Amino acid sequence: MSTAVRIRRLERRFTAKPVLRGIDLDIAKGEFIALLGRSGSGKSTLLRALAGLDHDAIGTGLAQVPQRVSVVFQDARLLPWRRVLDNIVLGQSGADARVRGQRALAEVELAGRENSWPYELSGGEQQRVALARSLVSEPELLLADEPFGALDALTRIRMHVLLKRLSAIHQPAVLLVTHDVDEAIELADRVVVLDQGRIAADITVALPEQGNARTSRFAALRTELLGHLGVEAEPASLAAGV
Amino acid sequence: MATLPASAQPRREPEQAFIENRQLDNLRPLTRRLGLPAAIRFGWLLGPFLLLVFWAAGSATGFIDSRQLPAPWVAVTTGYELIEQGRLQNHLLVSTVRAGQGLFFGVVLGVVLALLSGLSLTGGYVIDGLVQIKRAVPALALIPFFILWFGIGEYMKVMVILLGVFTPIYIHTHNALRGIDLRYVELAETLRLSYWQFIRQVVLPGAMPGFFLGLRFAVMGAWLGLVVVEQINATDGIGYMINLARNYAQADVMLVGLVLYALLGLASDCAVRLLERRSLAWRKTLAQ
Known part of the structure; x- marks a missing residue:
């Protein structure tokens, strides 16, 4: 499979403190990647570097992006x-x-x-x-910076379905920045977790189409990703506690 | 936690819980809004109308001395006489042309300077300080110099009006150009707009509300400048008519001039507002 995005040893900082500390990441053509991370993990900085919006950043490294890149922001703009x-x-x-x-x-x-x-x-x-x-x-790369963050839960579900369908039709490589673990698993082929400017995990979703296998895979991924994000609370124990 | 004696415990009757329920069979609106209610068309005429009523009533009862301020109907009859003599329309035409010329060239100058200064840092460094200095100098103080430089003819008069017009246009347009939302700048960058596409499709339309605000001040400024120049040295125009009437203590003619100024200012402000509403249909504000 040929590559749409190639990132090598990408470093970025705005002040003395580095925000990205050596990112290596490839995104294949048509691949859907969700980028998870806590606030300040550098996920927006990575997206803005790929979008060419980081005028004020200082940094080194390589970021190759295709000719046609589109960006969806959190606000419709x-x-x-x-x-x-x-x-x-x-x-x-x-x-x-x-x-x-x-x-x-x-x-x-x-x-x-x-x-x-x-x-x-x-x-x-x-x-x-x-x-x-x-x-x-007809972008070859679609960058989305928490595009559903400002929407209500029901609208968000409809947008998920829509984005999934449209990215299947148009086949852009997608980098979706989100803090919503469920959204990441639901939409992406691969979930990349960023922590303190480094890639902490790179997990292929491979979610079965339906049935119990899907449910259990979803739950396992969810626990694993939440663990990488430093969240230990299990939904089951939360429900039992109330 | 300390336990209160049973008698001191606040006891809530079951019915009490329902007291605050709104009565739904009521036809009045149930809630109160904090913003303004829907505007009534021509509602802004109420204030001028009340003034007119007060003036008419005061004149009819003798509360207002007719030697100090003639009655409103005197303005109408005197105005009619002046029209019959052909004087009023002549003065009005001359004044309108003067104000129009000053307004036109002032708007052009204001927009050009605002663009030069708003779209380039260097332009701003050169122009902005000068305009701020000009703002601090009263127009009346400049007139003696203008007479020295431009003579006492039409040219000088239009220049004085222009000077009052271009500043508000400049200030508000410049402000709007510089105040363009950074989010839209980012958007334009991601859409790979060229510089001129960015200026034409993002910056200029975004600055239009500021320009129209400046235009409303500018139109008023044009009429005000007219009053100043026509009272200083002129052989025609409404200001000249008022000045002449003052020399002969013709309060009624002075009044006609005053009313005319008011009507002209009001009418032109309405025209600008109408233009503004047509051009800025995309705006949704409290007042609409």
């Missing part, structure tokens, strides 16, 4: 003075830009909202527009 479709095609050139934009909007189930203003949409709808904007350029 739609320009309030552009209608929905104009937001999606922002920066897109070519005669078919609007057609592609409309197709992307239909993919996130918002067909017909082309001419709405961003403020007329709900939070979940705005984030779907942001997703459409990130996919309209």
Whole structure:
């Protein structure tokens, strides 16, 4: 399998204290990686390094990314003075830009909202527009920085299904930064745990399609990942304690 | 924990728990909102209307001395006479052209300077300090110099108006250009926008609310500048008409001029607001 992203000995710091201390990571084409870590573990710094947004950082190392990279932020970040479709095609050139934009909007189930203003949409709808904007350029790498963090639980589940389906269709390599262990297991092919600027774990999810095997694999992964994140409490014991 | 004697224990009757329940068969709104309720169209006319009522009532009852302030209907009849003589429309036209010219060139100058200073650091270092100095110097203090430099003709008058117009345009547009949200800058970077795409599609539209705020101040500034220049030396215009009337103690003509200034200011502010609402339809604010 060919590589979409190649990271070697990546180091980054903003002040004297290093934030990333020698990251080595490959992401294959079409691979979905979830990046877990506590606050301050450096996961956002890694994403911003790949997005080319770390202007103020000092550092060494290699980060090779493909030509077409898209970013989804925690906030939808739609320009309030552009209608929905104009937001999606922002920066897109070519005669078919609007057609592609409309197709992307239909993919996130918002067909017909082309001419709405961003403020007329709900939070979940705005984030779907942001997703459409990130996919309209057919990215080879999709970087998502806690994209569902600001959404309510029900909307988040719908967004999971949507993102899973769309990444299966468009096949970008995905790096999803999250602090939600369940979200990571649910969506990713591989979960990478970052701790104090180093990769603490790199686990292939390989979740069975359904049934008891899936449930038990999910639970095992969950315990393992929570352990890497320094959380010892088991959900079962929590439930028993109440 | 200390145990209270049984008699001191607060005892809550079961019914009490229901006292705070809202009565749902009530037709009044059940909750109170803290923001403003929906605005009534033309509601802002209430204040001017009340002033007019007070003025009319005061004049009719003799509470207001007609030698000090003529009644509102006198403004109408005198205005009508002035129109019949052809004087009013002549002065009005001259004044409007002056204010319009000053406004136009002032807006152009303000926008150009704001762009130069807002979009480049060097431009800001050169221009911003100068504009701040200009702000500190009263327009009236500059007029003697302007007469020296530009003479006493139309040119000088338009320059004085321009000077009052460009500052608010500059200040508010510059402020908006520099205040662009960093999140949008990041977005533009990830979308690989070129510099000019970024300016045209992100920075400029984002600065439009600031520009319109400046424009509202600028339009008022244009009329105010007009009053100043037309009272100093002019042979036509509303300010000249008022000045002439003052020499002959014609309070009614002075009043017509005053009312005219008020109407012009009000009408142009409405026009700018309308333009603003059309151009900034994407904004959702408390007032709309």
